Amino acid sequence: MLVNATRPAGLGQSGFDLETKASYNVGLDVSVLRNRVDFTAEYYKANTNGLLLSVNIPSVSGFDTRIENIGEVENSGLELALSTRNFVGNFQCGPAMNMSFNRNKVLALGGSAKDFIDGTGTRNIVGQPLSRFYQRVTDGIFNTQAEIDAHVPQDNNPKPGDRRFKDVNGDGKVDNNDRDFVGNPNPDFTFGITNTFSFKGFELNVLMSGSYGNDIYYNTLFAASNLNGNINNNGIVRNRWRSADNPGDGNIPKALFGFSTLPDVGSDFYVFDGSYLRVSNVTLAYTVPVNWISKARLSNARLYLSGQNLATFTRYPGFDPENAIGGGSLSFGFDNGLYPAAKTFTLGCNLTF
Amino acid sequence: MQKIATLLLVLLVVILPAGCGKEFLELAPLDQGSVNLSFKNPEDANRAVLGIYDAAQQGMTDLALLTERTTDNATSQASVGLNNAGGNIRELIFYQFTSENAYMRNAWNNHYAGIAAANQVVDRIEGISFANETLKAQYIGEAKFLRAYFYFNLVRFFGAIPVSLAEIKDPAQAFALPRTPEAEVYEVISQDLADAITKLPLAHNATHLGRATQGAAKALLAKVYLTGKKPALALPLLRELTTAPYTYRLMANYPDVFSADNTPESIFEIQFLSGLTTQEGNSLVTFFMSNDATVGRDIYGAGYVGANGGGLVVATNDLYNNYTAADARRSFNFLVYRSNAERANLNLVRKYHRLPATGLGGSDDNVIILRYADVLLMLAEAINETNQGPTPEAYEAVDKVRLRAKIPALARDLTYESFKTQLLEERRLELAFEFHRWFDLKRFGKLVEVLKAKGYPIQPFHTLFPVPRSQVDINPANITQNPGYN
Numbered sequence: 001m002l003v004n005a006t007r008p009a010g011l012g013q014s015g016f017d018l019e020t021k022a023s024y025n026v027g028l029d030v031s032v033l034r035n036r037v038d039f040t041a042e043y044y045k046a047n048t049n050g051l052l053l054s055v056n057i058p059s060v061s062g063f064d065t066r067i068e069n070i071g072e073v074e075n076s077g078l079e080l081a082l083s084t085r086n087f088v089g090n091f092q093c094g095p096a097m098n099m100s101f102n103r104n105k106v107l108a109l110g111g112s113a114k115d116f117i118d119g120t121g122t123r124n125i126v127g128q129p130l131s132r133f134y135q136r137v138t139d140g141i142f143n144t145q146a147e148i149d150a151h152v153p154q155d156n157n158p159k160p161g162d163r164r165f166k167d168v169n170g171d172g173k174v175d176n177n178d179r180d181f182v183g184n185p186n187p188d189f190t191f192g193i194t195n196t197f198s199f200k201g202f203e204l205n206v207l208m209s210g211s212y213g214n215d216i217y218y219n220t221l222f223a224a225s226n227l228n229g230n231i232n233n234n235g236i237v238r239n240r241w242r243s244a245d246n247p248g249d250g251n252i253p254k255a256l257f258g259f260s261t262l263p264d265v266g267s268d269f270y271v272f273d274g275s276y277l278r279v280s281n282v283t284l285a286y287t288v289p290v291n292w293i294s295k296a297r298l299s300n301a302r303l304y305l306s307g308q309n310l311a312t313f314t315r316y317p318g319f320d321p322e323n324a325i326g327g328g329s330l331s332f333g334f335d336n337g338l339y340p341a342a343k344t345f346t347l348g349c350n351l352t353f
Numbered sequence: 354m355q356k357i358a359t360l361l362l363v364l365l366v367v368i369l370p371a372g373c374g375k376e377f378l379e380l381a382p383l384d385q386g387s388v389n390l391s392f393k394n395p396e397d398a399n400r401a402v403l404g405i406y407d408a409a410q411q412g413m414t415d416l417a418l419l420t421e422r423t424t425d426n427a428t429s430q431a432s433v434g435l436n437n438a439g440g441n442i443r444e445l446i447f448y449q450f451t452s453e454n455a456y457m458r459n460a461w462n463n464h465y466a467g468i469a470a471a472n473q474v475v476d477r478i479e480g481i482s483f484a485n486e487t488l489k490a491q492y493i494g495e496a497k498f499l500r501a502y503f504y505f506n507l508v509r510f511f512g513a514i515p516v517s518l519a520e521i522k523d524p525a526q527a528f529a530l531p532r533t534p535e536a537e538v539y540e541v542i543s544q545d546l547a548d549a550i551t552k553l554p555l556a557h558n559a560t561h562l563g564r565a566t567q568g569a570a571k572a573l574l575a576k577v578y579l580t581g582k583k584p585a586l587a588l589p590l591l592r593e594l595t596t597a598p599y600t601y602r603l604m605a606n607y608p609d610v611f612s613a614d615n616t617p618e619s620i621f622e623i624q625f626l627s628g629l630t631t632q633e634g635n636s637l638v639t640f641f642m643s644n645d646a647t648v649g650r651d652i653y654g655a656g657y658v659g660a661n662g663g664g665l666v667v668a669t670n671d672l673y674n675n676y677t678a679a680d681a682r683r684s685f686n687f688l689v690y691r692s693n694a695e696r697a698n699l700n701l702v703r704k705y706h707r708l709p710a711t712g713l714g715g716s717d718d719n720v721i722i723l724r725y726a727d728v729l730l731m732l733a734e735a736i737n738e739t740n741q742g743p744t745p746e747a748y749e750a751v752d753k754v755r756l757r758a759k760i761p762a763l764a765r766d767l768t769y770e771s772f773k774t775q776l777l778e779e780r781r782l783e784l785a786f787e788f789h790r791w792f793d794l795k796r797f798g799k800l801v802e803v804l805k806a807k808g809y810p811i812q813p814f815h816t817l818f819p820v821p822r823s824q825v826d827i828n829p830a831n832i833t834q835n836p837g838y839n
Contacts (some may be wrong), residue, residue, distance in 0.1 A: 001626075062469020
C-alpha cells in the first residue's frame with residue numbers, strides 16, 4: 001500500500017544571503033582618423049562576495065554538501081578592443097580585435113578556511129588563482145621489480161609496467177598526500193578577431209576566437225586509456241609498456257588483464273595545454289540589388305552561406321577545447337567528454353516583402 | 354515642464370528601490386516544505402516517520418555486496434572480469450578494499466541519511482500535541498528502532514563511528530563529532546531499542562502492516578547483545594519471542610516465507626512495491642540476475658524487457674553444494690545453469706523472485722531483516738554461549754528450522770565448539786542472501802579463519818571496512834582511517 005512520506009532534503013539553511021559584486025571600471029575610448037579607428041581599453045576589478053558555493057560537510061549530518069555564502073573572489077583584468085573601418089572605393093573592410101586579460105584570485109573561502117581541496121582534483125588557496133589542478137605527479141613507468149624496490153613504497157601496489165609517482169612531500173611513501181599543482185585552467189588571455197569585407201552587394205564576415213594559456217584536464221582520456229577491460233581505448237595505448245625490453249614510449253602503463261593491479265589514478269599526465277584559435281563563423285552574403293527584385297514585390301533579398309566552427313587550431317588532443325570544459329565555480333577546466341561543437345554550414349536567404 | 358517631469362521620474366526610479374529594503378528580495382521556494390513549518394500536527398509526524406522507512410529502503414544492492422559478496426556465499430560471473438566492471442567490484446573480488454570504494458561509501462551515506470531523518474523526528478515530535486499519546490510514543494519508538502538499526506549496521510561495518518542522537522542543524526556540529534568507540538555505540542543502540550520496546554505495539558493492523566513492532570525491537574536488541582558478547586542479556590528476549598503474546602511461527606514450507614509480504618514468520622521487513630509509477634520496487638531481483646540478456650526471458654517469459662543484473666553477485670558452488678539434495682531450500686533459493694554453453698555452472702540467487710513479467714519497476718519482494726527462523730537460531734546461539742554447550746532447548750530450536758527445510762534433526766552429540774560451527778552453517782544455509790553472512794562470520798569470530806581456509810586473500814584488518822576517504826579528507830581532525838587502509 002502506497003503512503004506519502006517526507007524526508008529531510010538538506011541541512012537547514014538560515015542566514016542565506018545574496019552574492020554581492022562590487023566592481024569598478026576605468027576605461028578609455030579613443031577614436032581617430034575621422035572615426036575610422038576606434039580603440040577602447042578598460043581596466044576592471046570586481047570583487048564577488050558571499051559566493052554561493054557547495055561546501056562539503058561530513059555525511060554524518062545526513063548530507064554531503066551544503067550551499068553557503070563562503071567565498072570571496074576577485075576578478076581583475078584588462079579588456080582591449082580595436083576596430084577599424086577602411087574604404088577603398090566600393091570596397092570596405094573593417095578588421096576588429098578584442099583581447100581580454102582576466103586574473104582571478106581567491107580572497108576568502110569562508111570562515112577561517114585557507115585551503116579547499118575538491119574531490120575532482122583542484123585546490124583553492126587564499127591568495128591564489130581559482131581551481132588550479134591538484135594531482136599526483138608522474139615520473140615514468142617502473143621497468144623492473146628492482147626499480148619498484150628502489151623507489152619509496154607506493155600505495156597502489158605497483159608491478160613492473162605501472163606508473164611511478166613522485167614522493168612530493170618527501171615523507172618516504174607515495175599516497176594521496178603526494179599531490180602538487182600541475183595546471184591552471186585560467187587562460188592568460190582570450191581574444192576575438194572579426195573582419196567584415198564588403199564590395200558592391202557582397203559581404204564577407206569572418207569571426208575567430210580563441211584562448212591562450214589555459215590548461216585542460218583531459219578526464220575522458222583518463223577514463224579511456226585505463227587498459228583495464230575490453231572497452232575501447234584511446235590510440236595512445238599503442239605505445240604502452242609491454243615488457244622491460246619493450247617499454248613503449250615510457251609514459252603509458254601496461255595493460256591489465258583480470259585485476260592484477262588497481263587501476264590508474266588521476267595525475268599530471270592528463271593535463272594538457274588548452275590554447276586554441278577557432279574560426280567560429282564565416283558568412284558570405286549577397287544582397288540582391290533592389291531594382292532586380294522590385295518586380296517581385298520584394299523590398300530586400302539577401303542570400304547567405306555561413307559556416308560555423310570551420311577550423312580549430314590547437315595542440316589539445318581532446319575533442320573540443322572550447323565547448324568541452326565542465327565544472328563548477330571553484331572547480332572547472334575538466335573535459336568530461338561533452339559532445340564537441342559541430343561544424344555546420346547554413347545556406348539561407350532573407351526576403352522582405 | 355518636461356525637465357521637471359524627467360527629474361521626478363529619475364528620482365522615483367532611484368528612490369523606490371532604496372526604500373524597498375532587502376526583505377522584498379527574500380523569497381521562500383514554493384516547491385519545498387520548510388522543516389520549521391512541517392512538524393505541526395500528528396499527520397506531519399507520521400509522514401516524517403514513514404520517511405525514515407524510505408531511507409531504510411535505499412542501498413539494498415550495496416548491502417548485498419557488502420554482506421554477501423565479501424564472503425564465501427557469492428562470487429561474480431566470469432565475464433565481470435572482462436567487462437569494464439570498475440574498481441569497486443574489483444576491490445571485493447580481490448579483497449583489496451580501498452577507502453574510495455563506492456559500495457562502502459554509499460552504505461555510510463545512506464545509513465547516516467536515515468539517522469538524520471530519525472533524529473529529526475525524535476527531536477521535533479516533542480513539540481507536537483497528540484490527542485493519542487500512545488500514537489506519539491509509537492512514532493518515537495519507530496524512529497528509535499530504525500535509528501538503532503542504522504547505527505547497528507554502521508558499527509558492524511566500520512567500527513568506531515560518529516554518533517549523534519540529536520538533529521544536526523549546523524555543519525559545525527557535524528564537524529565536531531569524533532569517532533565514538535564501539536562499546537559506547539552498542540550502549541547507545543541498546544538504549545534506543547530498550548526504549549523502543551516500551552513504546553512499540555505488538556502488532557499493527559492491515560493498513561500499517563510493515564511498521565516496526567515490539568517484537569522487532571526485541572529481536573534486534575537480542576542480536577545487538579549477541580554481537581556485543583552479552584548472550585545472557587539476549588537469552589530472555591529471545592525466549593519471550595517464542596511464546597505468547599507473540600504469535601511468530603515458522604511457515605510450513607520454506608518458499609512461503611518469500612512468496613508473500615509480512616508473513617507470520619516475518620518480524621521486520623523493509624517494504625517494497627512493484628509497478629512502474631511508484632518506483633518503490635525492489636531492485637535486488639534484477640541485481641541477482643545474470644548479465645546475460647536471455648536469462649530474464651528464460652525465467653519470466655518472452656515479455657521480459659527489464660534490466661539484467663551485472664552478474665556481480667551470483668552464488669558460489671561452495672554454498673550450493675553445502676545444501677543436501679533433499680534440502681527444500683536449495684531448489685528454492687537458486688536457479689542453476691549447468692550445461693548451457695553460455696552459462697555453464699552458474700548459480701543465480703532466486704530467493705527474491707516476485708518480479709512482474711515485464712521485469713520493469715522492480716519487484717514486490719520485501720527485504721526480510723528479521724524473521725522467526727533467525728530468532729530460533731539466535732536462541733540456540735545464546736544458549737550455547739551462556740551454557741558453553743548446547744542444551745535440549747537449543748537443539749530443538751535448530752531442529753525446527755532444519756525439519757522445515759526437510760532435512761533431518763541434529764544428532765545430540767555436539768560440544769560447545771562443534772555446535773557453534775554447526776550454528777554458523779545453519780545460519781548460512783537458512784539465511785543465505787538475506788544480508789547475514791558477513792555479520793555472522795564476524796560475530797562468530799570466524800571471518801578471517803573461514804575465508805582464508807577457502808583461499809581468500811583476507812587479512813585480519815578486513816574485519817572492518819575502510820571509512821570513506823572523502824569523510825576522512827573533509828574532517829581529518831576527528832575522522833581517522835581504520836588500520837590497514839589509507
